[in-house]
Amino acid sequence: MISDPEAPLGRPRGRSDPRPTIWYPAAGPPTRNNRGLSCVCCRAGRRDACIPFDLPQIPGGQVLQTGVLIMRRNIVHIGADELHYEIRNIVEVAREVALLSGQTIAWENIGDPVAKGEPIPAWIKDIVAQASQENSAYQYSPTRGLLETREFLAARTNALGGTEITPDDIIFFNGLGDAVNKVYSLLRREARIIGPSPAYPTHSSAEAAHAGSAHITYKLDPHNGWLPDLDELRNKVKYNENIAGILIINPDNPTGAVFPRDVISEMVAIARDYDLFILADEIYINMVFGPAREQHASLAEVIGETPAISLKGISKEIPWPGARCGWAEFYNQHGHPIFQKYCQSLLSAKMLEVCSTTLPQLVIPRIMAHPDYAEWQSERNAFYRRRSEQIKEIFARCDGVTVNIPDGAFYLSVVFDKAARPDASLEIKNSAIRQYIHDLLPHGSPADKRFVYQLLGAHGICVVPLSSFVTKLAGFRSTLLERDDDRFLWIYNTIADAINRFLS
Numbered sequence: 084m085i086s087d088p089e090a091p092l093g094r095p096r097g098r099s100d101p102r103p104t105i106w107y108p109a110a111g112p113p114t115r116n117n118r119g120l121s122c123v124c125c126r127a128g129r130r131d132a133c134i135p136f137d138l139p140q141i142p143g144g145q146v147l148q149t150g151v152l153i154m155r156r157n158i159v160h161i162g163a164d165e166l167h168y169e170i171r172n173i174v175e176v177a178r179e180v181a182l183l184s185g186q187t188i189a190w191e192n193i194g195d196p197v198a199k200g201e202p203i204p205a206w207i208k209d210i211v212a213q214a215s216q217e218n219s220a221y222q223y224s225p226t227r228g229l230l231e232t233r234e235f236l237a238a239r240t241n242a243l244g245g246t247e248i249t250p251d252d253i254i255f256f257n258g259l260g261d262a263v264n265k266v267y268s269l270l271r272r273e274a275r276i277i278g279p280s281p282a283y284p285t286h287s288s289a290e291a292a293h294a295g296s297a298h299i300t301y302k303l304d305p306h307n308g309w310l311p312d313l314d315e316l317r318n319k320v321k322y323n324e325n326i327a328g329i330l331i332i333n334p335d336n337p338t339g340a341v342f343p344r345d346v347i348s349e350m351v352a353i354a355r356d357y358d359l360f361i362l363a364d365e366i367y368i369n370m371v372f373g374p375a376r377e378q379h380a381s382l383a384e385v386i387g388e389t390p391a392i393s394l395k396g397i398s399k400e401i402p403w404p405g406a407r408c409g410w411a412e413f414y415n416q417h418g419h420p421i422f423q424k425y426c427q428s429l430l431s432a433k434m435l436e437v438c439s440t441t442l443p444q445l446v447i448p449r450i451m452a453h454p455d456y457a458e459w460q461s462e463r464n465a466f467y468r469r470r471s472e473q474i475k476e477i478f479a480r481c482d483g484v485t486v487n488i489p490d491g492a493f494y495l496s497v498v499f500d501k502a503a504r505p506d507a508s509l510e511i512k513n514s515a516i517r518q519y520i521h522d523l524l525p526h527g528s529p530a531d532k533r534f535v536y537q538l539l540g541a542h543g544i545c546v547v548p549l550s551s552f553v554t555k556l557a558g559f560r561s562t563l564l565e566r567d568d569d570r571f572l573w574i575y576n577t578i579a580d581a582i583n584r585f586l587s
């Protein structure tokens with residue numbers, strides 16, 4: 084409760100100020116800005132004018148610091164500190180490096196095939212262009228999404244011969260990132276989803292933010308083809324009553340692993356044994372190109388009666404990331420009333436937004452049922468297969484790293500097996516960049532962050548430190564996306580040489 088509602092909040096008060104002490108509700112302490120400059124006078128640059136607030140203690144025991152910027156209530160969500168996305172954070176650093184060097188950056192940090200120069204076939208562009216001439220492309224769509232498109236997608240899933248869905252078991256979202264966010268934010272606070280580590284930050288951050296505490300993970304083992312440690316998963320599920328669901332990302336980002344059918348079946352069995360649901364991110368499900376292709380399966384094929392959500396989209400597959408279009412398929416909601424109510428809440432939340440983008444939904448069946456689509460997909464997969472074989476050859480000469488050649492998606496996670504010396508570094512010739520990167524790496528920065536930032540500073544190659552994917556493993560994630568053969572070889576040969584220097 085604030086005893087003087089007229090008092091301008093955030094202003095420091097003099098000792099003789101007659102106004103009564105302001106007390107805060109126990110809900111939480113006031114905030115201060117992240118530069119440590121907090122009260123009004125400090126922010127105005129008059130630090131000496133700062134006078135301690137007359138606030139001895141917040142009920143609940145926290146003593147206020149002087150000069151804390153006050154608001155009536157702490158408006159920061161309990162999970163705000165859990166939102167991390169180094170994949171895009173590093174872009175700012177790379178831009179600065181580009182500015183200082185005048186060099187073009189090799190963007191190996193982000194999974195956008197189109198930004199990396201993948202050409203979109205003329206027949207896909209024609210379909211989109213024609214659809215853009217139809218008035219219906221400009222209207223709202225139904226909240227769940229266009230019926231014909233949901234019918235088309237439900238039929239595709241049903242053709243797998245596993246679980247059966249109807250068009251009403253599908254909801255469209257504005258990109259799968261939107262779906263991921265809603266899935267976690269509508270879970271009851273104490274209901275936790277255990278996910279793979281290394282973790283894809285869109286999931287791990289959203290899950291941690293929803294719960295207000297660190298994401299719970301099961302390990303993917305780099306020394307076993309990045310497959311999950313199923314005993315660890317079963318044990319964690321067994322001993323943590325809060326775990327309500329298991330996240331599977333298959334094919335996986337950031338590792339490029341494809342889980343074989345028996346592994347997914349075992350994960351489903353764990354979910355079944357403990358009455359959990361499965362959340363499967365299958366955005367890369369049709370992008371499997373390595374030897375694991377022979378044994379891989381979609382969740383729909385193995386889910387049986389267990390409740391589940393499969394998340395799919397067009398960002399990577401068509402590829403059309405700028406369309407912001409993805410969807411959720413709900414499996415077995417009707418046999419499970421709590422799960423059904425939760426799925427219904429996702430629909431209600433979408434209703435508040437009216438619907439998702441219409442044009443991409445309109446063209447999905449036209450593109451996916453086009454006679455050239457299958458051929459287009461196999462050409463793309465052949466390209467990634469070739470890239471992963473090139474990677475295998477290049478990294479064969481690296482010492483002290485584990486490199487699993489991707490079987491699917493288009494990511495590669497390289498693990499440093501050998502600890503880097505504390506003073507390990509890569510030489511950056513440009514002094515301004517050297518200083519800039521040095522300032523970004525305070526003493527004690529993780530070895531892989533040092534490697535990644537120095538690689539960027541020295542060669543203009545932008546990858547992402549593995550330690551930013553909720554793992555204790557050191558290394559980095561990069562992509563197979565570079566289209567130009569010579570540039571691809573230059574990028575990975577340069578990285579391989581840099582690893583050998585850094586870990587020597």
Ligand SMILES: Cc1ncc(COP(=O)(O)O)c(C=O)c1O
Nearest residue numbers: 194258259260336366396398409
């Ligand atoms: C595993 C995974 N899920 C979801 C997304 C988000 O996809 P969208 O572009 O549809 O938001 C990505 C994007 O990189 C991803 O890799």
